[in-house]
Amino acid sequence: MSATSFENLLIDRADPGVAIVKINRPRALNALNSATLKDLRTALTELAGDKTARVVVLTGEGDKAFIAGADIAEMKDLSPGAGVSFSAVGHEVAKLLETMPKPTIAAVNGFALGGGTEMAVACDFIIASEKAVFGQPEVGLGIIPGFGGTFRLSRAIGLPAAKELIYSGRKVKADEAKAMGLCNHVLPAEGFLAAVIENHAKPIALQSASAVAKAKALIVEFTESHGLNTKIDAEAHAFGRLMTSHDQREGMGAFTEKRKPQFEGLKA
Template structure:
């Protein structure tokens, strides 16, 4: 992976790790960070060796503490709309990446940081992590998908409470409402995420990819059409080498060797 100014992107053992690296500013998102994040996603998408992705923040204080207020403060209506659209476009690109993405939340995940975590498939939180959408306290609202993904993850009622009050919640509350998948000690967040990523990476890349597609697309369909989508994807996998290898390995009582083909 090439070098970036505001993020780091590394690949090892089929797992890519994207680290937002602006710890001096609590990893706040500005245009440069968003642009480099988009470029890193594109590189990962094209890298056939990558089977799982971790997104995290540098340092122990913050995953991402939000969007960069100093950059946003003097934007006019059109500029603010374009900034929101940029964030939404890049977070949707991450959400729709064919490879699974795990957020390793090691501190504050507020505003754009919470929205970035929600664009990932799975969220692992440190026990000192904090989540929230405090934008109403700044005279604005969530602008990088928070009003939409939060409601889909935790339900409209709880989402509205968080969005309307700007309340910051702890890791335990985030787990209770279904915003995070699991909580570990802060020092173990990246290790836990890497362990989970390697487990996923050992499975059929196509099976994982199609499972992600089924959930992401099916959740917005009525049940009948969603089941039809599942059947179509399920059937398509029977034309792949991964299916043949996986079932042969099972019957032969050995570990499968998946190639993503």
């Protein structure tokens, strides 16, 4: 991997061949702004071509959040066109996690809300800390999931459960997430990342990298019945169309002002 430095990421290594990508915005609960998404896109692209990296672990800095969602401070003033572009970069990152020729593990160490859940389900599997919290709260902001939640979440936990979480914005803690099939394992918060690396990433890194890559490519191909790019395009444009709507302005304004939103009804 090149020696690229990142404003909002920390990249670390663990033998044999484990790369750890840590989102480093703890004061913002590791929320995803445009700069962080672009950093992730660059880092994951480099790791995809790095033969010394056999497994990639994605996690968040600090003990509160994996990714608390997209950065509302940036999103609230986006135009529809800018909304499509913002969603598109997030989709590029999620697609890299899903399709890069090496396993990706989401080590969810705290809040994984909105874009956090979406990035987690784009990974090959999820290991959750006992402190982890998942959810898709976008409808409460007057928008929809914009990084793949409308199609990847249902694949992970089934259509009825995904609809409930997306339509209601309900949050689920780690044990419920495991019962739903959203995460593979729940581990103690103490020593969490070290346990993920030692017990889950390293055993995969010791396998045949070429065989694992081929297995992953086939799994992705066989589970995408309608084409990944078609789904990405549809979601990104729907996300963009909701920018500057009354409910988007009201939802994000209410969030920043710490009050309940007053949404409009459906227009005839």
